[in-house]
Amino acid sequence: MSCHEILQEKGHRLTLQRMLVIEALHNAVRHISAEEIYEELHRRHPYANISTVYRTLELLKELELVTETDFGEGRVRYHVAEKGHHHHLVCHSCGRVADLEETALHPLKEGLLDEYGFVADLRHLAISGRCNECRSGHETEPKLRY
Amino acid sequence: MSCHEILQEKGHRLTLQRMLVIEALHNAVRHISAEEIYEELHRRHPYANISTVYRTLELLKELELVTETDFGEGRVRYHVAEKGHHHHLVCHSCGRVADLEETALHPLKEGLLDEYGFVADLRHLAISGRCNECRSGHETEPKLRY
DNA sequence: TTAAATGCAAACGCTTTGCAATTGA
DNA sequence: TCAATTGCAAAGCGTTTGCATTTAA
Numbered sequence: 001m002s003c004h005e006i007l008q009e010k011g012h013r014l015t016l017q018r019m020l021v022i023e024a025l026h027n028a029v030r031h032i033s034a035e036e037i038y039e040e041l042h043r044r045h046p047y048a049n050i051s052t053v054y055r056t057l058e059l060l061k062e063l064e065l066v067t068e069t070d071f072g073e074g075r076v077r078y079h080v081a082e083k084g085h086h087h088h089l090v091c092h093s094c095g096r097v098a099d100l101e102e103t104a105l106h107p108l109k110e111g112l113l114d115e116y117g118f119v120a121d122l123r124h125l126a127i128s129g130r131c132n133e134c135r136s137g138h139e140t141e142p143k144l145r146y
Numbered sequence: 147m148s149c150h151e152i153l154q155e156k157g158h159r160l161t162l163q164r165m166l167v168i169e170a171l172h173n174a175v176r177h178i179s180a181e182e183i184y185e186e187l188h189r190r191h192p193y194a195n196i197s198t199v200y201r202t203l204e205l206l207k208e209l210e211l212v213t214e215t216d217f218g219e220g221r222v223r224y225h226v227a228e229k230g231h232h233h234h235l236v237c238h239s240c241g242r243v244a245d246l247e248e249t250a251l252h253p254l255k256e257g258l259l260d261e262y263g264f265v266a267d268l269r270h271l272a273i274s275g276r277c278n279e280c281r282s283g284h285e286t287e288p289k290l291r292y
Numbered sequence: 293t294t295a296a297a298t299g300c301a302a303a304c305g306c307t308t309t310g311c312a313a314t315t316g317a
Numbered sequence: 318t319c320a321a322t323t324g325c326a327a328a329g330c331g332t333t334t335g336c337a338t339t340t341a342a
Contacts, residue, residue, distance in 0.1 A: 089264045117278030132263030
């Protein structure tokens, strides 16, 4: 079921603004910020306001249609949930962000459940550190971020 | 070697304000925010300013005398590094924060190094989820936070 | 003596809010 | 029709900054 259908099914209105926010999220190659979504939205609907973007993202989060990840930039980035869960290795030297399959944290998740009875919400975790390239002294500009 | 000595050794001045910030950090039972440090400081030195707190915390971070943890509150909390590293299990239902020994993440750290060559900086990680008490329906007000 | 540190006030960047006007169902 | 949603402008919040004054060494 598409985001549009889920919104309507739960009794929310399908406005142009919401459709454009959803489209921006789907078109994003990587993780996109509220400001970037607003730029897309504003391009096609110049009267749109950034508070609508925040309100829509809030709604999509509640409906678990998008996930939020904090890459330590002082703002948060969004990703369509259905595109799948994965984690991130954020290099604090070059800023490069690599993906880490969700399964890589399964042992940790199980350990926390067994030993603490804690159900960890590990959907979009950003782990900071130093990447292989920077460690081996081949520091280069990363091609892809977020 | 104490924080005071390390500051001086590295050529930084030992001001009253800095000493009071360090004291507040040491006296804190758990993790303390910049605002809370400022309250302590202001009580004893009414002319002190919060920008001094931020500048001092910045310095202490650089010298690795304090660590910073984001509990997802929209602000960050500080902890004296010498008190030891540990991680946190933050319950999004009741807000309770449990400590997790540093060693619990050693397997993950080693896995990331072996498979990705990534040196993860896992000093004060906050993992969100749902705690045992909330899961089993015995939701109570937590006694201790942060 | 003098560079480092502080206090102050203003600004910053991201996000939220109150409210009147608009709009989807 | 009318509650949900929006645009707008203002404020909120934690944090940072420029600059004149003060101070530790």
